[in-house]
Amino acid sequence: MKDVLDQEPGEPDEKPVALLQRYLARQGLKSTRQRALIVETFLAAPGHLDVDDLLARVRARSPRVSAATVYRTMKLLTACGLAHAQNFGDGHTRYESAFRREHHDHLVCTVCGTIVEFENDRIESLQDQVARRHGFLVRDHRLELYGLCADCQVRAPAERQ
Ligand SMILES: [Zn+2]
Ligand SMILES: [Zn+2]
Ligand SMILES: [Zn+2]
Known part of the structure; x- marks a missing residue:
């Protein structure tokens, strides 16, 4: 399978990714291409995703991304206000985009x-x-x-x- 992370990075016009990058820099955390890919995939996906849903979508584009990375990235996205984490009573945390919503x-x-x-x-x-x-x-x-x-x-x- 072709891994998108092996390709050149896309145009730097994705605002949400830039927002996350600023947040990461303030926290002294590195902005990685995996994190950027997770953010892009999340923001392009419809509705209310749990980590497993998101991991499947991310792995379709880059098979080496781990569940732990997806989980940590979603925590960061929630902390910087780009995602809402919500538990709809089934014990699964679901995330939805808070970007321009x-x-x-x-x-x-x-x-x-x-x-x-x-x-x-x-x-x-x-x-x-x-x-x-x-x-x-x-x-x-x-x-x-x-x-x-x-x-x-x-x-x-x-x-x-
Ligand atoms: Zn909703
Ligand atoms: Zn029903
Ligand atoms: Zn309301």
Whole structure:
């Protein structure tokens, strides 16, 4: 298999990678081509990935990348604000890009694992109201609704109560 890391590096116009590089430099950490590849792969992937999903995608491009490197890189990406780490109740940490993404919340199917994103202005402003009433300054929030997606309700009507 052709390894992308054996090729010349691409044009340095990937902003998120540059952002990570600045962060790494501040932390006294090296910016490696493996890390850059992981970041590019992650940002190009859809939705909410766990480390195994991401590792498979990265290895399709460069088979020698280890799970530990992917894991550490995702921790760094989360720390520098390019990724959100989220646990949707199944014990797996999933990551999604926080780069140029608007805020959104999630519906999580506990049977098939489907994750649906939604935004609702009324819910958002109600949350602000609640916070104000309690004199609370909100910096971030996550709203996750757990249950059965439409497909799983058809497949498993007994679970529907
Ligand atoms: Zn929200
Ligand atoms: Zn489902
Ligand atoms: Zn999402």
